[in-house]
Amino acid sequence: MEISVCNPLFRTPLSLIVDDSCPVINLTHYWIHQRHKWKARHQPGVKPDRWEGNATKLKEIPQTIPADFAWEWAEWCWENGVKGKFSLIPFPAGVGRIDEGFPDFPNDEYQSWLRIYREIIWPNFDLTPEMLTHTAVMNLDSLTPTEEWEQVEWVNPPIDNRLTDYIITSMEMLNNVGIPCEGVTSPGAFGKQQEDAYSKAVLTASKEVNNNSCPFYFLWLKHDELPDIPLYHVDKEHGTAIASIVACAGDWFGGWTGYDLGNADQFITDDLTGGRLPPILDKELPCVIVGHWPGFYFNGEKSGFDVLKTVKERLDNYDPDGTKTIWMKTSEIAHYWMSRELSEITINNEQSNMIISTKFPTTNYTVVIDSQLNGLKINGVELRKVNTLRDFQRDTYLIKEKETIIAFDLEFGETTLGWN
Template identity: 35%
Template sequence: MESLNVPQRWTSPLTRRQMLQTSLAGASLASPLATRTLQPFASAQERGERPNNVTHIKVLNPRQRVPVSFIIDDSTCLVNLAHFGIPHFAEAYPDRYPQDWRKLPREIPDSFVRIFADWCRDHGVKGKYSIVPYPACVGWMDRDLPGWSKAELADSLKLVREELTPNWDIHPEMITHTWAINTKTGRPFPQRTEQFMENFGWSQDKSADELTDYLSYALRILKNAGLPCQGLTTPGGFGSRNRINLAQASLESCRDVFQTEIPHYFRDLYGSGDESVAPRVELASGLNSEHPECVVSIVGCTGDWFGGWDGLEIGQVDQFITEDLQGGRLPEILDREEPTILVCHWPGIYANGTQAGFKIFQEAVQRIHARNDNLLWMKLSEIARYWAAKELTSISQTENRIEFNAPFASPDFTVELPLSAVQSIVQKTPAGQETLRKIDSPLALKSGTWLQQRERVVACFELPQGQSHLHLNG
């Protein structure tokens, strides 16, 4: 699928097993390494400002397509986080981790990263790929990785920069994904309890300033390693009972370290049910100023039904989409036309060398492409940008003039107008004007085009920041 050309302006928690047992009736998936909570958003989200828009003009999905993306957690350079993380979790919970971690491979090799990246590029797949900055306290992505040479680490980082970043957002997944560290010393706290693990208790009582310090520490490591970041991923239950402070810290840390215009973060998923999985645009402010801001919470729509967080719990492709293309979780979300964002853990994709999780993913992708011809693969940052523009752009109409005041620019901005007698549409911006080209097929819709669909017009165009308008000629 064609990609979005994103403009740049700015230089007690449920375990995954408990969640799936509750909502998916018998699916088997475990562990605090994958803990994510499903608390009601209404009590956790601070939306901030919203424009008072006309109701008859509707903002659609980009190009009237269904956004699709793939979230990869627990990935980093070379280190198999399951092998090195299990002993840390077992120290905090001696009775919960029977896996023989010594039998798991210590490395997920770059040769597999390249195979994965090549296949995804050939099939248009985009998404998010974590790089844990200090994985299980093994070593630092911007310094040394004991057990691997300096050259091996440099080559691995180069592979991520060149092969992944064109189609994948890079996120830190906090700092270690196991023990919380003291950012003043760079060393883990000496306590070996749940309260001092990133996945569990450490983050729940921290202020926005304290979380900003912690998130910024993680982001700076990846910046030092030459990796760009526009967002973050929370490991396990990080911030699950501290939502507003987490959102504020995500906004502030990404803007501070990378000057990100629209920060985003991944914290939640719904693996079943009717809850919306559309992104949540939070903490919006200054929409009519020169310095608008917001942060976007990205929501996944599946559990990890590939290979689990440790590569030992191989799932079934039918949990995503059945062979007849009608059953499974993905058709439900595709039919809602909400962003369809799959979630996995990198050790489960590699599956301890069998690549079983990767094979499930390949089949799932092939099935959704066979089912739907209107998919648009997007990075999380692209989805975040579009949803920020969708929810925060002021839209009004005066006779045959549709006016937009956008705090954030967006490619492929798509609107629906209840009109049946339009002859032409002209977009006027501070940079000039363009006559949109009329087309006949919805699948041909892209920026600079429009089509008539019964008693409505659908127009797609590049939305600039600030004021612009569409002039409708009847």
């Protein structure tokens, strides 16, 4: 008898990553402004590169993105079942701290933003720091900006305690407003040249601040290969690991700038065959797509948000009865991959059961057995048999030709899956 762990509920995971989001301010406005001032101080007379933003556009880029827009966007995601990760930069551009407010802006905007984050976004999206400021590296003693940049010099960060302390400070600021994070997002390529030390630092910080030994980080967007969810620093005995959530498509909404409009066709064309996503969906690999918050807002025109609506509509057309795909938070994908790869399965044919042993619990754990079985039970409790993939959900099983597919929440410790 062969058993294999397949995608959750036999469906391909979909997830939307939103970067550069923060309360009250529009990160892009401050990012370009501060970068160009830095340039004038350190490289006078040198024209900023394209990646450093266009200063002549600054007057079109508002200083704020209103809470009203966040409400509209988040409500739409909720109604349409879109899930993923949404950044909460704790001290965006050094302008205001999430746990203290934004003194130069109306307090009711700040209060509304906090409410929206907690009540409408958090149920469907992981909230992560995108390090501390997403602009200058802060001196942790004074919390004042240094001349280094998180996504420039700290692409190759110090790999001693300074890096861990930096991540701890970011996580603690979120905890100060009651939001323990499940992982972190790299601003730009933060940590990329020291990925081993960086991922270790995130794991250490996560254990220390949130007692979470299975976090994730988002650093890679890869357009040139098939996506995977690699796991690092695995310690099966202690139930410890960190997942790298690798995205496969983006940023084709409105860019990080909010003035570089993308196109839904880059993700998936109207006939559902072209674009980056269809070949990945065909292979049933996790489709994690990336956008930037200022790009959805698009300086008030909301054009990037319109691209998202089109992409979602096409993904719905690809999966009209909801049997092929499943929207997940990035932490749910991380935990699923840990369960899938780090659990032990022992088959006892004479006792008509198998034991799954894990320190990496997950929801919707789904296995396929290569024979027709009946009377499936989890720890002695019978599961419901269903006849279509459409009805297939947790605590059910489905016989499909010569296979049996079974889904249940996998809990910490030993689980017995039995049959008649």
